[in-house]
Amino acid sequence: MSVAQKQTDHSGKQPKHDQENQLAKEIEVLQEKLEAAELDHKRAIADYINLQRRTQENQERFVKLASATLIERLLEPLDHLEMTAVHMGDTTLNMVVKQLQQALQLDGLEEMNVQGRPFDSKVMEAAESVDGEKDMVVRVRRKGYTLNGMTLRPAFVEVGNGHTKQKEK
Secondary structure, three states: OOHHHHOOOOOOOOOHHHHHHHHHHHHHHHHHHHHHHHHHHHHHHHHHHHHHHHHHHHHHHHHHHHHHHHHHHHHHHHHHHHHHHHHHOOHHHHHHHHHHHHHHHHOOEEEOOOOOOEOOOOOEEEEEEEOOOOOEEEEEEEOOEEEOOEEEEOEEEEEEOOOOOOOOO
16 A cells, blocks of 8 residues: 555545645646746747847858959959050040949948058069069059958069169169
């Protein structure tokens, strides 16, 4: 015979005290389950918020990457347009080139100003070592650009070797 059966009276019911203890234990178990469910719910909400944030960041990264790819492809035609505008001296073409440059600047494109500055291999490629002040950019062969602060295309430059041309008499 079990303990519960021993504590029952002749009518088959447990004494009131035992029933209260059992109900208290059941309430305690239910409270623990409720707390665990609330904790799971809070974690699920936090996971969802993190997922939304990561998705948004990934979308922004994708847009930036797609934008950078397109802008990078436009740099060479822009170089050719600029050279043509200088060669032809056409004011209409100069205006179109300027508009294109402004449109690209609105998307974060900036031309690097490297002429006369110390050579920096992080943002420049050395085309040749020429007479001039040592380790200084003597001439820019191809412009370099940054997009939103990151190097998109390094400048292609001629770097001084420390020798100077002697003037002929």
